[in-house]
Amino acid sequence: xxxxxxxxxxxxxxxxxxxxxxxxxxxxxxxxxxxxxxxxxxxxxxxxxxxxxxxxxxxxxxxxxxxxxxxxxxxxxxxxxxxxxxxxxxxxxxxxxxxxxxxxxxxxxxxxxxxxxxxxxxxxxxxxxxxxxxxxxxxxxxxxxxxxxxxxxxxxxxxxxxxxxxxxxxxxxxxxxxxxxxxxxxxxxxxxxxxxxxxxxxxxxxxxxxxxxxxxxxxxxxxxxxxxxxxxxxxxxxxxxxxxxx
Amino acid sequence: xxxxxxxxxxxxxxxxxxxxxxxxxxxxxxxxxxxxxxxxxxxxxxxxxxxxxxxxxxxxxxxxxxxxxxxxxxxxxxxxxxxxxxxxxxxxxxxxxxxxxxxxxxxxxxxxxxxxxxxxxxxxxxxxxxxxxxxxxxxxxxxxxxxxxxxxxxxxxxxxxxxxxxxxxxxxxxxxxxxxxxxxxxxxxxxxxxxxxxxxxxxxxxxxxxxxxxxxxxxxxxxxxxxxxxxxxxxxxxxxxxxxxxxxxxxxxxxx
Numbered sequence: 001x002x003x004x005x006x007x008x009x010x011x012x013x014x015x016x017x018x019x020x021x022x023x024x025x026x027x028x029x030x031x032x033x034x035x036x037x038x039x040x041x042x043x044x045x046x047x048x049x050x051x052x053x054x055x056x057x058x059x060x061x062x063x064x065x066x067x068x069x070x071x072x073x074x075x076x077x078x079x080x081x082x083x084x085x086x087x088x089x090x091x092x093x094x095x096x097x098x099x100x101x102x103x104x105x106x107x108x109x110x111x112x113x114x115x116x117x118x119x120x121x122x123x124x125x126x127x128x129x130x131x132x133x134x135x136x137x138x139x140x141x142x143x144x145x146x147x148x149x150x151x152x153x154x155x156x157x158x159x160x161x162x163x164x165x166x167x168x169x170x171x172x173x174x175x176x177x178x179x180x181x182x183x184x185x186x187x188x189x190x191x192x193x194x195x196x197x198x199x200x201x202x203x204x205x206x207x208x209x210x211x212x213x214x215x216x217x218x219x220x221x222x223x224x225x226x227x228x229x230x231x232x233x234x235x236x237x238x239x240x241x242x243x244x245x246x
Numbered sequence: 247x248x249x250x251x252x253x254x255x256x257x258x259x260x261x262x263x264x265x266x267x268x269x270x271x272x273x274x275x276x277x278x279x280x281x282x283x284x285x286x287x288x289x290x291x292x293x294x295x296x297x298x299x300x301x302x303x304x305x306x307x308x309x310x311x312x313x314x315x316x317x318x319x320x321x322x323x324x325x326x327x328x329x330x331x332x333x334x335x336x337x338x339x340x341x342x343x344x345x346x347x348x349x350x351x352x353x354x355x356x357x358x359x360x361x362x363x364x365x366x367x368x369x370x371x372x373x374x375x376x377x378x379x380x381x382x383x384x385x386x387x388x389x390x391x392x393x394x395x396x397x398x399x400x401x402x403x404x405x406x407x408x409x410x411x412x413x414x415x416x417x418x419x420x421x422x423x424x425x426x427x428x429x430x431x432x433x434x435x436x437x438x439x440x441x442x443x444x445x446x447x448x449x450x451x452x453x454x455x456x457x458x459x460x461x462x463x464x465x466x467x468x469x470x471x472x473x474x475x476x477x478x479x480x481x482x483x484x485x486x487x488x489x490x491x492x493x494x495x496x497x498x499x500x501x502x
Contacts, residue, residue, distance in 0.1 A: 016500060017500075071341075071499075074343075074344050075344035076340070076341060076342070076343070076344055076499055077499060077500060078496045078497065090344075092342065092343065092344070094341075094342045094343075095338075095341055095342040096342070098338035098339075098341060098342045099336075099338045099339035099342050099343060100338065101266070101270065103270050103273055103274075104266070104270070108266075111262070112262070112263070112266060115258070115259045115262055116259065116339065116343055116345055117343070120258065121258055121262060
């Protein structure tokens with residue numbers, strides 16, 4: 001892989017089995033109709049490169065394959081065929097807060113998440129106060145996570161995620177978390193990553209500022225790359241696509 | 247393809263997660279972590295009262311015989327059930343981070359090893375109450391306990407990955423371990439058994455481990471064959487389960 005390429009995605013296919021009806025009766029019904037198409041194509045022959053230091057946006061309607069693609073880049077899903085190569089330390093900010101345990105407090109969840117991200121226990125313990133402060137949760141440190149609001153959970157998860165110093169950051173819609181002041185704060189942190197010339201792959205539905213943040217944007221439609229290139233051009237195609245769908 | 251190799255350097259995470267499992271399990275209860283000891287103790291008290299009131303428990307040192315089998319059985323059941331749930335319980339983590347799948351059944355086994363340490367306090371405590379002094383052969387006990395944890399690890403690999411693809415395994419395993427209690431020499435003696443019970447014992451690694459422990463506690467030195475046979479079975483289960491786990495782990499997040 002070329003040194004200036006951070007992520008290489010080559011001829012990637014991904015299908016998912018449609019959910020089988022539950023239970024024995026559902027299974028019998030399925031046997032009765034063996035010709036029903038039971039697979040959905042999530043990504044269809046997707047090929048692109050993301051360059052070192054580039055901020056690469058991915059846009060598309062719901063179900064277009066954005067999250068599946070990020071999960072495959074993160075190594076959570078494996079492609080049915082094709083190759084994904086990563087050049088550098090990668091940190092995913094995906095499905096934010098889903099790894100937390102509701103019975104544990106904020107600081108306990110910070111330590112668990114941090115250790116899974118590769119921090120030593122003492123390193124992450126030293127960062128707990130800073131993370132809590134950034135998430136503006138100083139008054140809730142003894143509260144179990146199940147009593148947090150969804151905004152508080154998202155703030156906590158984002159604050160943990162940005163502690164990692166990766167070469168490549170995968171961001172899935174998470175800049176829209178919390179209230180307006182927290183969003184602005186998150187956005188500033190995001191820009192700091194960009195200033196440090198980190199590679200960022202970023203999916204969003206919010207088109208405002210996308211052309212200012214991203215060097216290139218890719219439009220996915222039903223698992224196929226519809227357009228890739230200059231942000232303004234791609235956003236224009238996307239807007240046209242949305243208006244056609246209306 | 248060797249179990250645990252890929253988790254080198256993750257010892258701290260494994261131990262931290264195992265403690266977290268224990269804390270979560272008993273958090274909010276009045277007795278807290280004391281339940282780790284109370285669970286097998288109450289189980290033993292109940293069975294002891296029942297079996298000593300009928301002929302089965304009439305033998306000398308039946309209380310010691312019973313707690314020996316019960317501690318091993320109880321730890322196996324708790325450990326295997328934790329292993330079964332280990333991937334599914336951590337779906338949130340698996341779907342948002344690239345964590346090695348093997349981490350979770352290993353954490354479940356580590357949890358079971360920590361619980362075993364507490365259960366051993368109950369084990370030796372009951373010996374104290376009965377003023378029973380175990381023979382020198384008790385020094386062999388750690389070998390049996392290590393084999394037990396290897397067996398739990400193998401079963402955890404197998405059950406966790408099976409549960410991701412086939413949810414019916416959960417109620418099936420519940421029935422299986424209940425049946426296992428009756429076909430394993432916990433409250434009955436091997437020399438009294440015959441037929442079906444003996445045939446099952448030959449292929450029951452848990453039963454073999456319990457029988458080894460009985461011998462050790464009551465001062466007999468098990469023969470080489472008595473060590474090798476269950477060891478071969480347990481390592482066979484571990485490697486077969488690990489191969490199956492590695493074969494199916496790639497798509498586990500999608501399947502769950």
